[in-house]
Amino acid sequence: RRHLEPHPFQGHQHRHHARCRIRVTGEGSGSDAGPDSGGVADPAPRREVVGQYAGALLFSLSLGVTVVAYPLFVIDQGRSQTVAGLLVGFSAAVQVLTRSRLGSVMRVLSNSDVISAAALLMGLSVGLLVFESGLVALVVSAAVQGVARACFWTGNQVQIVRSPRSTPRAIATLNMVATIGMLIGPAAGGIIAQSSYRAAFAVASVVGLAGIAPTLVLSRPPPFARVGGHSYWHLLRNRGVRVGMWASVAVGAWRGLLGSYVPIGLDAAGSSETAIGVVVAVANGAAAVSGYLAVDTEGSRVAPGVARWGAVTLVATALVGFELPVALITAALVAGGAAIGLLQVLAITAVSEAVRPELQGDAVTIAGVARGVTLSGAPLGVAALLVIGLGPAVLAAAVALIGPAALFCRPRFNRE
Known part of the structure; x- marks a missing residue:
């Protein structure tokens, strides 16, 4: 072909x-x-669509169970919270490193083969913990989980970009399915882990391995052609790729803070644990649903859309570290979640529109790497700045990581 x-x-x-x-x-x-x-x-064959989203749901369910059970299992084995945190951070680092190499991998393997391999790796990574609990097993499991997550989500985004489907609509649906899995999975994982961590890992492994079957019905496009000019620095000269990168940086920062210092800020504002959980869940739900508002945003409207919703995310994030009325913080989180849902879709739309088909794998990889780096980098940045207080620290991180999406994607900054 x-x-x-x-x-x-x-x-x-x-x-x-x-x-x-x-x-x-x-x-x-x-x-x-x-x-x-x-x-x-x-239209894309129905089995392609059903297969992709069914695989994403099963992978997300397996991941959701693991996200809860894995760190608790580490502590249950007599290891410290620091060790648990280091292992989770190690997995995130492996995920970013893997994403950075996937552009080259998809010049050797079809991106759909990468998806199938990811489902297999996810099942094996947690299945290992059913039988082994030593430090080596924990490290290997964390590393393989990172590889699986990078391959699965990047591979699926590329599968959508290469299909005749509407990229914004398909990405929004993928995000929705992933959110459903990440809502059900952790709840199920917590319930099962109360009885047995190994049972939780067994369930996660079986679900992950079951996710291989739907991936086998995906179309198998050939690996990307080997062409020049596909280095990441070369691609970043392209303004569309830069727009997608800044949108992904904002998404990663928001997600990182939502899972770390946003709950702390809500607690400081007087919210109960139950209320904090509900607010965070609602913010995630808003992100999942709002992506559909971006389905008609393509071409010249993408960059202004990123700037607009980047600004909303910036304002929303800047508020959550301060001791403000809970109602105001909740409203900000819902608005920010909705904006993030739009940015997630626009990021992939921007990079996929901006390059030739044979460079789309590399462009999507750039967006994934940017998101992965700030997902862990934003909480670390806030931690380093806590000496000035939680509110100012979150504000500084938001301006540094989310501000560029609002500023550099405006038309006046986006001319060559």
């Missing part, structure tokens, strides 16, 4: 041509021929 592709265009014009490429050998899920070729784009 080869693509008859013009020189890359910026924005919506390039996106239109990318979707209207001619598939010579007829491989894949169907013809992508568009108006320029006298045809109409065929």
Whole structure:
């Protein structure tokens, strides 16, 4: 299969041509021929859509159980909270490192093969803990979990970008499915872990391995062509890639703070543990639902959208570290969650529109790396600044990590 592709265009014009490429050998899920070729784009096969989202749900359920059971299991084995934190941080670091290499991997393997391998690795990583509990097993499990998470989500995003489906709508649905899994999984994991950690890991392993089956019905596009100009620094010269990167940086920072210092800020404001859990869940729910508001945002409207919702996220995040009325903080978190849902979709839309098809894997990888780095970097940055107080520390981190999305993606800063 080869693509008859013009020189890359910026924005919506390039996106239109990318979707209207001619598939010579007829491989894949169907013809992508568009108006320029006298045809109409065929809808993605139903089994492709069902397979992708079913696999994502099973992977998220397995991950959700593991997220709760793993650190508690480490402590239950007599190890300190510091060790548990280091292992979780190690897994996150492996995930970022793996994401940074996936552009090259997808020039050797099809991205759908990467998805299938990720489901297998997830099942094996937690299955190991059913039989072993030593430090070596814990380290290996953490590392393999990081590899699996990086491969699964990046592979799925690339699968969507390479399909004839609407990228914004499909990404929004993927995020929604992942959120459902990450709401049910932790609750189930906590209940099972009360009786037996090994039982929780066994369930997570079985669910993870079951997730292999749906991935086998995905279309198998060929590996990306080996071309020049695909280094990350080269791609970052492209303004669309930069827009997607800054959006991903903001998403990672928000997610990192929502899981660390946002609950602390709510506690300082007088919220109960139950109320904090509900507020965080509502913020996550808002992020999952709001992504659908971005389904029609493409081309020249993407960068202004990132700037607009980046500004909302910045204001919302800046408030949560201060001892303000709980109602105000709650409203800010819901607004911020909704904005993040939009930014998650716009980030992938921006990078996928900005480059030639053979560079889309690298572009999506950049967005994933940016998000992964700030997911762990934002809490670390706040921790380093706590000497000035929680509110000012969160504000400083928000300005540094979320501010660029609001500033640099505005049209006046986005001209070449």
